Amino acid sequence: MSRVETEVLIIGGGIGGAAIARELSRYTADATLVEKGADVGQGITKYSSTIMCQGANVLEFRSEYHNSRLVWAGMPLMEPLCRELDVPFKRIGSLELVENQAGMRHPEKMMRRFKDWHGKYLPSDIEPLQFIDRDTLRAWEPNVDKKYIGAVYDPNIAVNDPVRLTIALVDNAKKNGINVLLETEVLDIKAGTDGFEVWTNNGSIACRYIINAAGEYVGKIAQMVDADDFAMYPVKSYQAVLDKKVGGLINRMVLATGSGMVSPTIHGNLFFGISPGSQRLGKAHDHSTDKKLADTALRHAQELVPAVSAADIINSFVGFIVFRNFEIGWHECTVGVSRWVPRFINASIGFPGICAAPGVAKEMIDILTRQGLRLAENPRFDPYEKAMPDFSDLSDEEKKELIARDPRYGHVVCRCETVTEGEIVEAIRRGARTLDGVKFRCRPGMGRCQGGFCGPRVTRILARELGISEEEVTKKGGESRNLLYKGKELLEAHQ
C-alpha cells in the first residue's frame, strides 16, 4: 500500500478525465489521474456513436443549456486536437431527413434560428446548415429510403475514434508530466478542511482538488463526500456495428427525429443506434443488451436505410447516457464545483460528451483557477503525439519499407482487419495490457470474425511480451481471463 500526494486528483480515465488531464498538462500542475479499469477509455466513451462536432442543430442545442455551450465551444477545437494527437478524424456531414410537407416546418425553423445564432452563440467559423431537396438527396445517398422528400445537411458533422483519442490524450498528458494510475479504483473519500483523503484499492491519495469524471459512477463518487447535489438517470442506449462490406451503403450520417441514426464509422464500417430521444431508463450499470432494444434499433435503422440487415451485424452493445434531469433529458450536464463541497468539481459531461470534452477541459482550467489553484505555463509542454503505424493503410512501398525495418510487420495476425504482429507489439509497448487494450489500439478482433481467428495468436503475443503465461492474459483486466486451465489440469484435479 502506497501513499500518493498530489494537488489535483482526476477520477476517471474516460474522454472527460483524459481531456482535462491533457489540458492541465499545459501548466506546471501537480496532477494525478486514476482509472479503475485496466485501460483508459473503456467506460461510456467506448460505447459512443463517435459522431463529432454536433451542435448546429439549434432546435436541440440551445443557449440556455450549459451542455450546449460546451458542445459549441468544442466544435472548432475537435479537428485541430485530433491532428495534434494524430488521431483519425473525418468530416462526413449529416442529413436529417424530412418525410413530408408537414415535416418541413422543423427544418425551416432550424435554419432560421441557425442564421440568428451563428456567430452569436455558435462559433462563427463553423459551416452553415443547408437544405437539400429530394433529387440531391437521391444523388448523394441512393440507399436512403425513397420516401424522404429532402434533408437538412449539416456539413460540420464528423467521425473519429473516441477511444484512441482518449488514449492519445492520456499518453500526451503523461508525457507532459501528469501522473496516471491504472487499475486504481477510488473506494472512499473524506473531505478535510483544506484537502481530501482518498482511499483506493492501491493505497491512499492526499489531494487538494478533486475532479469527479467517473462517467456512469459520478453519482457514487459524489456521494462519498455528500457532494451529490444532483440526481443521475442512467439511460440505456443500443448500438450495432455492421461489416465493412456494407460500409459504403451511405456516405453521411443519416437520422430522423425521434427514431434512429445510421452512419459510417472512421474505420469504414457502418453502424446504427437509437437516437437519445427515444431511449429508455435502464438499471444502472447493467450493460446487457436486450432483444427488444436491438429489434427497435434495427427497425429504426431500416426505416432510414432499408438495406441495413441483421445478417451484417458483427457486434452490438449497450451504453449509458447519464441524464441530470429526466425532463430536460440529454440536453443538460453537470460540470462545475459542488455547491456544498469546495474544491470538489463534478465533470459529468453528458451527451454528446465527446464533442463537449475539449470545451469542458478549457472551462475546467477557469473553474480550478477560481477555486484558488495557481497555474503557471508548462515551458516543456509538447502538444504532439505520433500514432502507431497502421499497416493496412500504407502504400505498397511503405509496407515494404516497414517490413524491411521490422520483419514482424510482415506477419499478419488478424486477417479481417489485416493487423500485423509488429502493430500488436507496438500497442503493447505503448501500454496495452489486455486483449481489449490491444484491440482498441490497433483493431485485431474488431472485424467480422470478432477475434475467432486472431484471439489465440494475440493471446500468445501478449503473454510473450508481458512475460506472463497465456492463462493470465485477460480480456479487460480483473477476472476476465479467457483460458482458465492448462491442458490436463482438470483431469489431475479429479484424481
Added chain:
Amino acid sequence: MKLHDVDVAVIGAGPAGMAAAIRAREAGAEKVVLMERAEELGGLLHQCVHNGFGLLYFNEDLTGPEYGHRFIEKALDTGVTPLLETMVVRLGEDRQIGAVNTKEGFITFRPKSIVLAMGCRERSRGALNIPGTRPAGVLTAGTAQRYVNVEGFVPGKKVVILGSGDIGMIMARRLTLEGARVEAVVEILPYIGGLIRNEVQCLHDFDIPLFLNHTVTQIHGEERVEAVTVAQVNGNRQPVAGTQRTIACDTLLLSVGLIPENELSIMAGVRLDPVTGGARVDETRQTNIPGVFAGGNVLHVHDLVDNVSWESEMAGESAARFALEGKQKESGKIVVRAGRNIRYVVPQTISGRRDTTLYMRVNEPEETVRIKVGDIMTKGVRAVKPSEMLKIELSAEKLGKLREGTKEITVDCEKRGGK
C-alpha cells in the same frame, strides 16, 4: 523466391489447397505455388485431432493430422512449391496477387491461373446478436478447439454449447475428455446441425444433454461468463415465455455455422452465390473471372473433408489446363437451378459435355424422397437432411440426353410413394 513465372497459385493450404496444388502439378503445370499464412501446410486439419477423416477418400479412418500429413507428403513429392507464413492481402481483377511475409516483405505477382482455397470462418456472437453482457469466456467452437488441441489450454470447466454443428459436438466430447463438464448442447432447430455420427459418438456416448428447439436468450457475467439463460423456441424460432431457465457455467461455445471466407474473391470481382456464400462456378470450378477457380469450403461449406479434396482436385486440374492453354474452351452454359426443397446446387452452371458431380443441400429434412435432375435422371434417397450434403453423379452420356439449346435444368427433391 522468383514468382514471375508461376503457372498456378493456390491460396490457402488446407485440404482444399493441398489437393488443388497436387493435382495441378500432376496435370502438367510447371510451377505451382501453395500460399499459406501459417508456418506449415495443412490448415485446420492440425487442430482436428479426432478421427473420421478419409473414410471415403482413402477407405481408412484417419485423424485430421494423419489425413493432412498424406497430402503434405504428396505435395512435396509432386514438386509443389510451398510459400509459407505468407498472407495474401490483395487480389486484383487481373489475377494480380499482393501478399506479405516477414522475409520478402510485400510481394506482387501475376500467375497464369489461381485456385481460391481460403476455407471458411465461424459465425461469431456478434453475428447472432445474443443479448446479454460481454464477458470473457464466449468463444467459437473452433477457437476453443485450437486452444485445447494446439495451444494446450482448457477454456473452462462448466460449458454450454450453442449450436450443434460438427465442431461444437466434437468439442463437447473433447472438453469432457479434458475433465470439463458440458452442461448442455442447445440447438434452435428441431434437428442437429452436424452429422448423425457426431451426435451419437460425441453426445450420446458421453451422456451430454442435447436440447433441440432451444436457444440461449441471455448471457450473464461481468468479467467472466457466470451463466446463460436458455429457453424453448416456437415454430418461428422465438423464445416461448415461461420456458426460460438459467444454467450456471463459465464458458459458452458457439457452433452456429460457417461462412466461406471470400474477402479476396470479392476484391478480385468474383461473383458470389448469395445462398452458399461462395463463388458461382461451372463444373470445372471456374468462377466468372477467367483463370480464377475455387474449391473446398471457400466455395460452399462441406461436412466431409473427402469431398473437399475431390472437389479441389477438379479446381486444380482446371487451373493447370488454363495455365497451359492460356484460356479455357468456351463451353455452353446451362444454369442449374435449385428446385423443391433444394437449398443450393454446386456447380451453378454446367456445360453438359462432361461427367459432372452435383453437390447439393436440402432446406428441410425429409424421408423417402427422390432427387430429380431435369428429366434426365432421378435417384431415390431414403432420408435427406440439411446437414448432410448430397452428391449426384451425372455421366456425359446422361447429359447427352438434354435437348440441344437447353438453357437451364432444375434439381428437385420430391416425395416418393403415396402423395
